[in-house]
Amino acid sequence: MKILSTLLLLSSLFIQAKSQSNITKSFMFDGLTRDYIIHLPTGYSTATKYPIVFNLHGYTSNAIQEQFYSKMDIVSNTDPERFIIVYPNGVANAWNSWTASGVDDVGFISELIDSMNAQYNVDLNRVYSCGMSNGGFQSYRLACELSNRIVAIASVTGSMSSYVYSNCNPSRPVPVLEIHGTADATVPYAGQAGMESIDQVIQFWQEHNACGISDTTAVANISTTDNCTVDEIKFNDCDNGSKTWLFKVWDGGHSWPDAAIDLMGLNTNRDINASQEIWDFFKQFTMFSSVNVPILESNKTSISLAPNPSNDILNISLAHPFQRIVLSDMMGNIKLVTPIDNTLDFTLSLKSLSNGMYHLQFLNSDNTSESRRVIVIH
Numbered sequence: 001m002k003i004l005s006t007l008l009l010l011s012s013l014f015i016q017a018k019s020q021s022n023i024t025k026s027f028m029f030d031g032l033t034r035d036y037i038i039h040l041p042t043g044y045s046t047a048t049k050y051p052i053v054f055n056l057h058g059y060t061s062n063a064i065q066e067q068f069y070s071k072m073d074i075v076s077n078t079d080p081e082r083f084i085i086v087y088p089n090g091v092a093n094a095w096n097s098w099t100a101s102g103v104d105d106v107g108f109i110s111e112l113i114d115s116m117n118a119q120y121n122v123d124l125n126r127v128y129s130c131g132m133s134n135g136g137f138q139s140y141r142l143a144c145e146l147s148n149r150i151v152a153i154a155s156v157t158g159s160m161s162s163y164v165y166s167n168c169n170p171s172r173p174v175p176v177l178e179i180h181g182t183a184d185a186t187v188p189y190a191g192q193a194g195m196e197s198i199d200q201v202i203q204f205w206q207e208h209n210a211c212g213i214s215d216t217t218a219v220a221n222i223s224t225t226d227n228c229t230v231d232e233i234k235f236n237d238c239d240n241g242s243k244t245w246l247f248k249v250w251d252g253g254h255s256w257p258d259a260a261i262d263l264m265g266l267n268t269n270r271d272i273n274a275s276q277e278i279w280d281f282f283k284q285f286t287m288f289s290s291v292n293v294p295i296l297e298s299n300k301t302s303i304s305l306a307p308n309p310s311n312d313i314l315n316i317s318l319a320h321p322f323q324r325i326v327l328s329d330m331m332g333n334i335k336l337v338t339p340i341d342n343t344l345d346f347t348l349s350l351k352s353l354s355n356g357m358y359h360l361q362f363l364n365s366d367n368t369s370e371s372r373r374v375i376v377i378h
Contacts, residue, residue, distance in 0.1 A: 021042065024038075027375070035089050036089060038086055039086075042077040042078075042082070044082070046121055049123045050082060050083055050121065050122055050123060051122075051123050052084050053076075053128045053278075053282065055087050056087075056130070056132070057132060058135055059095075061093060062093055063088060067087045069256060069260050069261070070260075071260050071275055072279075084116070097137035100167075105141075106142060114373050115375060125287040126286055127151055128151055128152050129153045129154075130153065132157060135158065136154075137164070143170060143176065144167070147170035147171050151282070151285050152242075152285045154177040154282070155177070155178050156256050156278075157180060162196060170208065172240065173209040173239045173242035175282075175285050176243075178198060178246045182249065184254045198248075202233075202235075206235050219271050222270070226271070227251055228253075228267045229250045230257075231250065233245070243284070245281060249267075249269050255267070255269075258273040258274060304317040305360075309376065314348045314350055321342035322340060322363060322369075322370075323363060325338050326360075326361045326363065327348075329357075329358055355376055358374050358375075359373060
């Protein structure tokens with residue numbers, strides 16, 4: 001759905017240009033240039049480990065529009081617990097949340113997590129995804145297929161495609177929040193061909209997360225002119241501390257509650273702020289340390305790589321010795337094997353490598369190892 005006008009686009013571009021905390025970056029993935037916007041919260045410090053929230057745009061929309069429309073930057077900047085927001089762009093303004101073939105957006109988000117980890121001080125145990133409409137569909141796909149990395153998800157006006165619904169098999173309970181209007185004509189609450197009803201989606205996650213009975217609370221109708229009200233339906237007694245929540249917006253349209261603007265002809269709820277509700281939901285959850293924490297995070301301070309991203313030369317500093325390095329691309333193709341013979345500080349030439357992300361493995365004679373990622377940009 002084309003959710004924003006030319007005026008909105010110009011406004012968002014102006015806001016982005018004024019903010020020094022917004023950074024646009026890109027990298028190659030599966031032969032495509034994938035770009036994204038990073039919002040660093042007010043007071044960002046390299047000494048602090050930050051959670052990441054991916055905020056995915058709707059169909060035909062883009063990262064800039066989603067950043068403006070959702071107003072999530074305000075929450076990132078003002079909540080006592082700051083977090084980084086990443087607004088990626090889908091290929092051709094869409095996310096592949098429908099089929100087994102086509103663009104690998106799950107793989108792209110996984111590599112984007114690695115890229116963020118290589119460039120910023122992020123907490124890999126606190127990575128979340130939310131999105132509007134098609135971005136909500138894609139967040140559900142991440143919950144199904146990337147549950148070892150995505151801690152919790154939220155969907156606003158999205159649902160699960162029938163393909164994802166039928167093939168969803170997460171490796172653990174995944175906390176889920178859905179915010180959906182009963183008068184949504186684009187993604188109907190009752191579902192339609194190719195997409196599941198919201199009640200079916202909530203039932204799926206309630207069963208997968210092994211939740212108990214729900215608790216329903218009517219949200220105070222503080223805005224009497226928005227023509228809609230909200231019920232909070234919460235399944236809190238779920239396995240491993242997970243939760244399954246639904247904010248049911250009675251007579252709400254295909255819109256983000258408390259969005260930057262009212263979309264013409266749609267009821268935008270003003271009783272809740274979706275971005276704040278999403279963050280309040282996310283910050284309850286941390287990935288259990290036993291669940292697939294990447295090896296590159298173990299004893300992270302023992303290996304220092306600088307600069308990263310790197311150009312031609314990578315400076316390496318080790319807290320304890322290793323005997324050799326194996327450098328390979330993300331497909332596992334070995335590009336370099338070099339002995340380091342217990343040297344603690346040295347440089348590694350990257351001139352022969354193409355731009356991209358690479359895996360560095362530091363090995364000992366007994367095959368114990370530590371791993372890191374490095375990004376090469378000439």
